[in-house]
Amino acid sequence: MTVITSSLGSAATADFCTDAAAQLLAGRYIVPLALGSVAVLGLWRVVHFIRADADLGLLATHRLPRDAFKEKTVWVTGASQGLGEELALVFAAHGARLILTARNTERLQAVQARCRDVAQDARIEVQTLDLTAPYAELQAAAALADGAFGGIDYLVHNAGASQHAAVEETAPEVADRLLELNAAGPIHLTRACLPFMISRGRGRIVAVSSMAAVVPAAGQALYSASKAALNAYLATLQTELCARGIGVTIACPGPVATGSEAAPRNVFSSTGLVKKHEQRGGSGKRLAPRRVAELIARAAYHRIDVCWIARNPVLLIGYLVQYWPALGLWILKKVGPMRAAQLKGGGSGYDLKAMLFGGGMAAKVE
Numbered sequence: 001m002t003v004i005t006s007s008l009g010s011a012a013t014a015d016f017c018t019d020a021a022a023q024l025l026a027g028r029y030i031v032p033l034a035l036g037s038v039a040v041l042g043l044w045r046v047v048h049f050i051r052a053d054a055d056l057g058l059l060a061t062h063r064l065p066r067d068a069f070k071e072k073t074v075w076v077t078g079a080s081q082g083l084g085e086e087l088a089l090v091f092a093a094h095g096a097r098l099i100l101t102a103r104n105t106e107r108l109q110a111v112q113a114r115c116r117d118v119a120q121d122a123r124i125e126v127q128t129l130d131l132t133a134p135y136a137e138l139q140a141a142a143a144l145a146d147g148a149f150g151g152i153d154y155l156v157h158n159a160g161a162s163q164h165a166a167v168e169e170t171a172p173e174v175a176d177r178l179l180e181l182n183a184a185g186p187i188h189l190t191r192a193c194l195p196f197m198i199s200r201g202r203g204r205i206v207a208v209s210s211m212a213a214v215v216p217a218a219g220q221a222l223y224s225a226s227k228a229a230l231n232a233y234l235a236t237l238q239t240e241l242c243a244r245g246i247g248v249t250i251a252c253p254g255p256v257a258t259g260s261e262a263a264p265r266n267v268f269s270s271t272g273l274v275k276k277h278e279q280r281g282g283s284g285k286r287l288a289p290r291r292v293a294e295l296i297a298r299a300a301y302h303r304i305d306v307c308w309i310a311r312n313p314v315l316l317i318g319y320l321v322q323y324w325p326a327l328g329l330w331i332l333k334k335v336g337p338m339r340a341a342q343l344k345g346g347g348s349g350y351d352l353k354a355m356l357f358g359g360g361m362a363a364k365v366e
């Protein structure tokens, strides 16, 4: 009996010792373990950010479901080429009924056919429309589009043009034309569509804006101004109309690899419109148009107010300008003069190496 008791006692002592040792070890390791986990998580976030091609809020959303836009009518302006064409294909692939507008009817019809390849039963209307036409024409187009399939659910303002020109050399007419196309046009078209949307109590306006509206873009002052004007108008409209079912998504892409030899991009020089495509280089940092179109559609589907779609360093500069403007602008003032000179010489404004060390790629201006 005594033997049994004593052996029980020594077992209890052993348990106690093991517990104490475990507690000691836990005490010793818990802090380094916790710190290690935080460091690994932090490192993972940094790597995630370095590799990101959009702001972290947008990347945290789910991918588009296959039928994301089923029974929805989406109007894409500037759908005849480039990003607009990719947007049309993405919306078609996810079930949307489409209204496609631009000035070039032949190209629109080609895009319509491509959309039917990805969505055979898709209902797609093509309308020729110049966004800078008088307001009465925009009103008529809005009425036609709204009547096509029972109401516009998404109005995607994609039509627009870029600008590569030095501030002091740019003709005043260029300011008028660019602001008319990139800001006044979409503003007037929004105004023309609003009565239809408000009467149904639903509708989302999606702007294909630009990171140039967030980050002052040397060599593109009017472009930055035109996109910033549109952003301000739509952001205000949203605060005014959100209680009546109207939403806004402002998507700000950085450099996108549009502008092929077959479909050169619309870009304003210091004197007027030119057609432009990059011949070589400079495309590494430019995002694929399909990826950008998917992210814009995703932002619209998830009802995101504002999103940025760009790789670094544009993304990082965006965050700096937004949250630490003094530092962001200090950096931009170092890079800006070189970038403006590069664009003025017909080069790319996205090749840091060429900007710092000269040379690099040439962009063809036709």
Ligand SMILES: NC(=O)c1ccc[n+]([C@@H]2O[C@H](COP(=O)([O-])OP(=O)(O)OC[C@H]3O[C@@H](n4cnc5c(N)ncnc54)[C@H](OP(=O)(O)O)[C@@H]3O)[C@@H](O)[C@H]2O)c1
Pocket (backbone or CB within 6 Å): 077, 078, 079, 080, 081, 082, 083, 084, 101, 102, 103, 104, 105, 107, 129, 130, 131, 132, 157, 158, 159, 160, 161, 162, 181, 208, 209, 210, 211, 252, 253, 254, 255, 256, 257, 258, 259, 263, 264, 265, 266, 267
């Ligand atoms: N590419 C980039 O790096 C980039 C970056 C950020 C934002 N964005 C924005 O994304 C949008 C599309 O750019 P993108 O690179 O695809 O340009 P793009 O290849 O030049 O295409 C522009 C589209 O807008 C249409 N358009 C031009 N002027 C018009 C007018 N007066 N009326 C109606 N439609 C007109 C063009 O069609 P028609 O000629 O047939 O009319 C074309 O379909 C633009 O708003 C641009 O500012 C582009």
